[in-house]
Amino acid sequence: NTLMEVTTASEIEFLAEHEHIFIVPSFEAPAFAFISGEVGPFRPERPVSVPLWLAIMLKTRRQCHIKPPPWLTEEYLKSKLQEERDSETFAEMPDHYQEIAALLFERASDDINQVNKIRTLLADINDLRHSKIRKGLTSLKDVAVVKLNNLSLMELNAIRPFFVESMNTFFKLQEGEEAAVQEDT
Amino acid sequence: SLSLSSVSNMYGELGIEILRDLKRCEPPLLPPFQDDKMRKIIQEIDGLYNEVRKTFETHKDEIATPEVSGSLVVHHASIQRNKRCMLAYISERMKRLQALRWDAGSVLPPNIRDNVGAHERDFFSDYNKLLNKYMQYVGLDLTADLKPPKELYVEVRCLKEFGEIELENGTVVLQKDSQHFLRRSDVEHLIRQGVLEHIV
């Protein structure tokens, strides 16, 4: 019954790489005519929005600097951490925040101010959110729907198989209870 | 015909044996096809079926009684049980053969080839043809790119003597322990076959 193909973290990262991000190129080139839309033109020192996968590719070739997204700053993440602490629910985070951050840490850490502080802040946020997830997971019995508003795709994916199989099992056992009183004896 | 006192005390036990045998071996590997036991299960079914027919003949007027219908129910269920075990066995093996086509390509790995039954070899070949035909229609090799592409070129180390391969920009000699920087799409299948190792 778990024969469904699972979604892997790399696949979710693949989706995140479609996201656009600003770079500051060090080269000059006319716009790239991609199937998924035109990107560019490129002039030295002129910020331009490109898909993340291209940004990483150019950065690896030392042809640009990446401008970290506005949320990848100490100030923003501090406020999010506070929000996460103050509430029982999940704070709203930017789409694909974990994947984008992971890619930038890996390939463009020199473009991020205070990169170590930011890493720590993100790790704290993740820990907090993870413990909320676990807490939520301890009361699945008798629950038909679990709302997980603002949980990211990556976060839900890491717990998906366990979560889904547990819910499936509870449902099956509940059906079992009904079947045990169905017939007249 | 089957003499009841000569069989083990329960029907359907061989079916359980072949399933346990299969379960002990982790997919996508395959244990040897249990030809002999399959044949014996079919004999058991024939015996049960004869028994059912005999019961119908000799107890024509008592079919509705618990004494006779209870017997028919159990014999009939035993046939179905044996059939289910065999079908589950063949289906699971079919699934693994298909997985092998996706995993290791159109040639069965040598450690598996000998364990495959004659009909299974036919099935594997049919499935291979079918999948190739479909991939030709859609113009894409679906068994490539099992993971999302990260880069066009990958660093690889050669794990065994393999000889020359022909690539777009010339030939490359794959000697044991040699390292290369090659187009991902050119070497993915060699990595999967264990000829090359992807260095991250």
Added chain:
Amino acid sequence: LLMGYYDIDDILAEQEAVHCTFRTDIIKLAHLDPSAIVHSKDPSHDNRIKKDSKIDLPLWIAMHLKKRKFVIVDNPKFFSHRYRQTLTADPTVVNLYDWCPFFYQVGLRLSELTQNIAIAELLTKSFGERYKTIMDLSQNSVEEDTAHLTRKLDVMERKLFNAGLTADREFQLWLKRKSKQIEPSHSVTRKRKRSTTQ
């Protein structure tokens, strides 16, 4: 309750024995009763099993006979009052696999077959506590040998554990930026492993 016709675990679960008492004579079933070889010398030669015989039968046979009220099915000992109390008192401590490798599957079949709501409720209750332990186990055993952790789990619970463990390991690998490596196919690695140990 729909079960998987081709599901090997479902088939194995139905091989579990339950204790049956025959409410009637049935012909040609003496082979089910190990003590019935004597009867086969019976002049009637119909190898009947006698009313009131008490025999352990696999679930798949018991189900058919019970539906037609030819047998009375007793609950296996792991669903007896005493065992139920033990499980209710401390659900996470019990080694369910020792009780029955297919505890839940067998329980589901039996509770329906014998219209025993107490068993069905016990299953929900037990799983309702145990899955939390399974969750903790499956998220804390990266790179660890897990055999000793799963010892107490029944087959269904082990599958759940493995699902959780695999997903967690995959995520941890991604965090370490290692998931982009192209891997050799399973059939290749298995073969290699074996040839080095031979």
Added chain:
Amino acid sequence: CVCVCGVDMSSDEDDEGGDVVEHIALLNQAWLNEKNCPEILPYENEAVNNLQEQIVQQEELAREHARDNVKNYFLYNVYQMELSRLKYLLRSYLRVRLKKIEKFVVHILKSERLRGYLGQNELVYAEEYKKITETHLAESCLSRLPDAFQKTDDPSEGMVPEPNLNHHVFCYVHEDVGTIQLRDDPPQTVPLSKGELAMIRYEPVSGLLRNKKVSLL
């Protein structure tokens, strides 16, 4: 908002690529839906065809860049990268569907509605796949059984594998859908509003998924 596609939809409405940009977004979504849905969903025929045509054209263009001169080899690589990403998306989408078709082939082929969900190539594949699996089952076992026991499609025995519609899914709500019915007896409902993410049994949201009011993550 949970945006999975991330394709910048606001730009490039002027060129003929506008269409394909939407199609790529659609395929990203369809891919995720298909991966997480227990049953087969309608095939995105137009999007697949369009993207495949664009890929062929673009490959030609990329080759021209490569021929031009050495400097443009970089440009060639950039275009190749986008191409390999889009091809991955197509491959993975077709792959997920093929696996599902194989698993539920008999169930799909006997329903007019589900047959209609398959692409033309997929339908041919399904028919042929059913044939080779049935041949194999017959040759290795069924044909050697008594006539009355040769069937493989007895629904009462549960012999036809069917998707588990009670499977739980993560469902993202695109627009307010009011209250949905989880079960009739005893009645149980849940409100779902725009932007919510819920883990829920698949069956009650299957209609909403086909109407694209929700998607699966």
